[in-house]
Amino acid sequence: xxxxxxxxxxxxxxxxxxxxxxxxxxxxxxxxxxxLDESIRxxxxxxxxxxxxxxxxxxELWNKGQPILCLYQNHSYLYEVSSxxxxxxxxxxxxxxxxxxxxxxxxxxxxxxxxxxx
Amino acid sequence: MLTIISxxxxxxxxxxxxxxLMGKRQIGEMQPGELVVTxxxxxxxxxxxxxxxxxxxxxxxxxxxLVFLEMLxxxxxxxxxxLHRLLSGSSRIVIRDGRLDQxxxxxxxxxxxxxxxxxxxxxxxxxxTVAFAVMETNGSLNVLLKSGEQPATKAxxxxxxxxxxxxxxxxxxxxxxxxxxxxxxxKPDDVRKxxxxxxxxxxxxxxxxxxxxxxxxxxxKEL
Numbered sequence: 360x361x362x363x364x365x366x367x368x369x370x371x372x373x374x375x376x377x378x379x380x381x382x383x384x385x386x387x388x389x390x391x392x393x394x395l396d397e398s399i400r401x402x403x404x405x406x407x408x409x410x411x412x413x414x415x416x417x418x419e420l421w422n423k424g425q426p427i428l429c430l431y432q433n434h435s436y437l438y439e440v441s442s443x444x445x446x447x448x449x450x451x452x453x454x455x456x457x458x459x460x461x462x463x464x465x466x467x468x469x470x471x472x473x474x475x476x477x
Numbered sequence: 478m479l480t481i482i483s484x485x486x487x488x489x490x491x492x493x494x495x496x497x498l499m500g501k502r503q504i505g506e507m508q509p510g511e512l513v514v515t516x517x518x519x520x521x522x523x524x525x526x527x528x529x530x531x532x533x534x535x536x537x538x539x540x541x542x543l544v545f546l547e548m549l550x551x552x553x554x555x556x557x558x559x560l561h562r563l564l565s566g567s568s569r570i571v572i573r574d575g576r577l578d579q580x581x582x583x584x585x586x587x588x589x590x591x592x593x594x595x596x597x598x599x600x601x602x603x604x605x606t607v608a609f610a611v612m613e614t615n616g617s618l619n620v621l622l623k624s625g626e627q628p629a630t631k632a633x634x635x636x637x638x639x640x641x642x643x644x645x646x647x648x649x650x651x652x653x654x655x656x657x658x659x660x661x662x663x664k665p666d667d668v669r670k671x672x673x674x675x676x677x678x679x680x681x682x683x684x685x686x687x688x689x690x691x692x693x694x695x696x697x698k699e700l
Contacts, residue, residue, distance in 0.1 A: 362500065366498045370541055370544075434532070
């Protein structure tokens with residue numbers, strides 16, 4: 360019975376790690392998605408400085424969460440979102456509205472894919 | 478390269494823990510569920526090794542989920558015999574009093590040649606000598622020969638024999654093994670007495686095995 364107890368404890372720990380990590384994953388993705396939506400709105404209003412600040416914070420949030428996000432999702436998918444965010448910041452800096460909006464839609468699609476594939 | 482090495486080490490560690498938790502069984506003695514779990518564990522462990530983009534924890538989580546479910550079902554099978562029958566099946570008698578039970582063989586999808594091969598594996602070459610042959614759930618065949626065909630035992634011929642005694646090496650490659658002497662409950666002087674009887678010193682002995690009754694086997698060093 361000792362072995363089943365150890366196996367049950369290990370399973371319970373993994374379950375907790377999965378639930379807690381999954382919650383963190385969802386929250387981070389949700390925050391990033393909100394930041395992207397807001398940056399799209401700001402760019403449409405041509406408020407590029409605010410959009411840049413928002414994107415910078417969003418990128419920092421995403422990068423800070425990478426060590427934990429990497430435990431739950433394919434690394435290449437996460438990297439794709441990271442690279443799209445970097446591109447968006449650059450486009451925002453250059454005030455390239457059309458390109459930014461297209462890039463933001465792609466970034467959102469990549470983020471949605473990461474969330475759905477969790 | 479380092480990523481692959483560290484992932485392999487991590488997964489190896491967790492697979493070992495998982496297999497240890499399930500308990501040791503030879504492949505041939507595994508129940509169907511255990512065999513399935515063992516195969517699945519190896520497949521699950523291979524996925525994060527083949528694709529380094531996949532998180533290692535996914536493999537670990539899958540392994541421990543399988544181990545836990547397997548152990549849970551094995552405990553439930555102990556408590557609920559019908560569940561055990563459902564998951565593992567039940568043993569079937571395929572030969573009764575030298576006659577094949579064709580109905581059972583058909584249910585087991587067991588051909589005659591398969592059965593003959595299994596019998597030969599049990600040193601049985603004549604079906605008519607078999608009282609019962611039972612096909613177990615792990616695929617092995619256990620055979621009970623008819624009384625007249627079974628090898629004679631000492632009880633049958635009423636021969637007195639000594640109780641089986643444990644022989645331990647007390648001198649190995651010229652060295653006295655004090656642990657073995659202690660284990661047998663004899664004294665080092667008893668060992669020296671044996672050596673003296675055989676006109677040998679400790680250094681000349683390759684192997685001296687003794688039991689508690691001081692029966693012994695001695696082999697001299699040749700080199």
